[in-house]
């Protein structure tokens with residue numbers, strides 16, 4: 001009986017080894033097919049990186065975005081399908097600064113020979129915010145057009161290193177993108193130069209880098225993540241602050257419930273306006289032609305209205 005059991009175990013082990021060998025052979029074959037396929041495959045963790053990479057590559061490469069349209073990148077967890085997409089791509093762009101909860105984990109399960117991970121926000125995520133009494137890194141660098149320029153240059157360099165054959169096209173596209181970001185920065189600088197108010201009350205702490213760049217103060221109702229609920233005490237102190245400083249506008253964003261902002265706004269008799277952190281663009285929004293630039297323009301219009309700029 002013991003021998004029989006041992007024999008069965010051996011058979012199972014042998015079978016498993018054959019399966020494993022076969023799997024390795026198939027995988028190797030797939031990898032080599034991919035490397036002979038000249039087309040560059042890129043995955044990005046969330047919308048702004050997807051938008052910048054897509055603008056740079058044009059029709060020369062495929063860009064897949066991991067966080068689906070309408071979802072919120074702070075809480076998103078990749079599906080097995082997402083992991084397959086990442087494994088098939090030569091480049092994975094992450095924001096870093098704790099934006100992607102899965103950012104560290106994914107680097108342990110992908111093959112670094114196949115997929116190069118580039119953390120676009122590395123060393124520019126220099127600001128912090130308080131969440132639950134803890135000081136943590138603020139990842140929202142893309143909302144400052146100046147820092148977005150740094151991101152675009154990094155994305156461009158990584159793409160050109162992987163696909164030097166199309167370098168000229170990538171350079172041209174990146175230059176056009178950088179010019180647009182530079183224009184956007186000028187519009188923000190001029191548009192927010194002379195305002196009556198300088199404090200923005202936002203629904204989540206996404207606008208720290210934008211505030212720093214244009215000399216504004218951000219007062220977030222919630223913490224870093226949009227679904228973080230503020231305490232009754234925090235709510236009361238924000239309402240109090242807004243009353244004392246004659247703040248007439250509370251900002252909310254399109255992706256999350258505006259309930260919190262509206263509660264405070266009605267308590268102090270203020271209006272609500274949208275300030276979009278551009279963490280995702282819904283299907284409907286992209287069908288309406290909305291993108292990073294149009295939303296940044298909308299945000300500037302609403303900031304000027306709220307802060308009474310001339």
Ligand SMILES: [Zn+2]
Pocket residue numbers: 074140204205206224225226277279
């Ligand atoms: Zn955020």
